[in-house]
Amino acid sequence: MPNETLNGIVLRTTDYRESDRILNVLTKERGLVTVSARGCRRPNSRTAAFSSQFCYGEMVTHERDGKLILSAASVLESFYSIRESYEQLISATRIVMLAERVASRDISNDQFFLLVYHGLSFIAYGRNDPRDIELCFIAKLLSIMGYTPILASCVQCGRSVRGQRMIRFSKTHGGSLCDNCTGASHTVSALSLEAFRRMMRLDSRDMGKVVLPDNVRAELDRLLYDYAGFVFEYPIKR
Ligand SMILES: [Zn+2]
Missing domain, CATH: 2.40.50.140 (Nucleic acid-binding proteins)
Known part of the structure; x- marks a missing residue:
C-alpha cells in the first residue's frame, strides 16, 4: 500500500x-x-x-x-509544558478524552480539529486558568457538534427568559425553561448562561481570553459536563 x-x-x-x-x-x-x-x-x-x-x-x-x-x-x-502542573494535565486529559469520545472515524472536521489544537495550546502556553479553557472547549464542542442550546427563551413554550436572574435549564430539552414549564435539571445564574453563550461564539483562537469568575466557573462546570455527558452519552466521574 x-x-x-x-x-x-x-x-x-x-x-x-x-x-x-x-x-x-x-x-x-x-x-x-x-x-x-x-x-x-x-x-x-x-x-x-x-x-x-x-x-x-x-x-x-x-x-x-x-x-x-x-x-x-x-x-x-509536543505541548510538553502541559505536564508541568497537575491542573494543566487534568484539564488537557479531559479535553482529549472527550475529543476521542466525540470524534468520528474517517470523517474530517476542521473546526473540531482546530478546537482541540487550540484547547491544548492555551492549556500549555496560556495564562488563564486551565479549567476556563476546558469549559470553553466543551461549550464550543457542543456548538460545533450541533447541540447549541436555546438560552434566550423557554425551550418548551417560547416565552422569553430575559430579565430573570436565575434560570432553569433542561439538559434533555436542550435549553432554558420558564417558570411555568417543568423538567429542569439545573438552576443557573443568567450571568453563567451569558458566559456559556459567549464561549460558544468565540473563535477557538481566542479561547485565551476566557476568564470566568469563581461562581460562574463552578456553575458552568456542573452544567456543561452534565449537558455534554447527556448528549454525547459520556458519563464523566469528577
Ligand atoms: Zn415555558
Missing part, C-alpha cells in the same frame, strides 16, 4: 508487547484513526518523540492487513 501523510494530535496511547504502542490520533485529514507505532519505545526509535499523548505532528503511515502502521513521524508541537 502507498504511504499516506497525516497531520494529527495523539489523544491516547496504549503500550503493547515489549516496545510497541497503539496511538489513537485525531487527524486533520481523516478524523480519528488508530495507528500502530512499532518499536517506538526503543531508546533510539525515530518515532519515539511523536508517540506520546498530546503530541501534534506529521505522520507517514502505510496500511497492512487493514491496519495503519506508523513509518515515520515529525513533531510539530
Whole structure:
C-alpha cells in the first residue's frame, strides 16, 4: 500500500508487547484513526518523540492487513509544558478524552480539529486558568457538534427568559425553561448562561481570553459536563 501523510494530535496511547504502542490520533485529514507505532519505545526509535499523548505532528503511515502502521513521524508541537502542573494535565486529559469520545472515524472536521489544537495550546502556553479553557472547549464542542442550546427563551413554550436572574435549564430539552414549564435539571445564574453563550461564539483562537469568575466557573462546570455527558452519552466521574 502507498504511504499516506497525516497531520494529527495523539489523544491516547496504549503500550503493547515489549516496545510497541497503539496511538489513537485525531487527524486533520481523516478524523480519528488508530495507528500502530512499532518499536517506538526503543531508546533510539525515530518515532519515539511523536508517540506520546498530546503530541501534534506529521505522520507517514502505510496500511497492512487493514491496519495503519506508523513509518515515520515529525513533531510539530509536543505541548510538553502541559505536564508541568497537575491542573494543566487534568484539564488537557479531559479535553482529549472527550475529543476521542466525540470524534468520528474517517470523517474530517476542521473546526473540531482546530478546537482541540487550540484547547491544548492555551492549556500549555496560556495564562488563564486551565479549567476556563476546558469549559470553553466543551461549550464550543457542543456548538460545533450541533447541540447549541436555546438560552434566550423557554425551550418548551417560547416565552422569553430575559430579565430573570436565575434560570432553569433542561439538559434533555436542550435549553432554558420558564417558570411555568417543568423538567429542569439545573438552576443557573443568567450571568453563567451569558458566559456559556459567549464561549460558544468565540473563535477557538481566542479561547485565551476566557476568564470566568469563581461562581460562574463552578456553575458552568456542573452544567456543561452534565449537558455534554447527556448528549454525547459520556458519563464523566469528577
Ligand atoms: Zn415555558
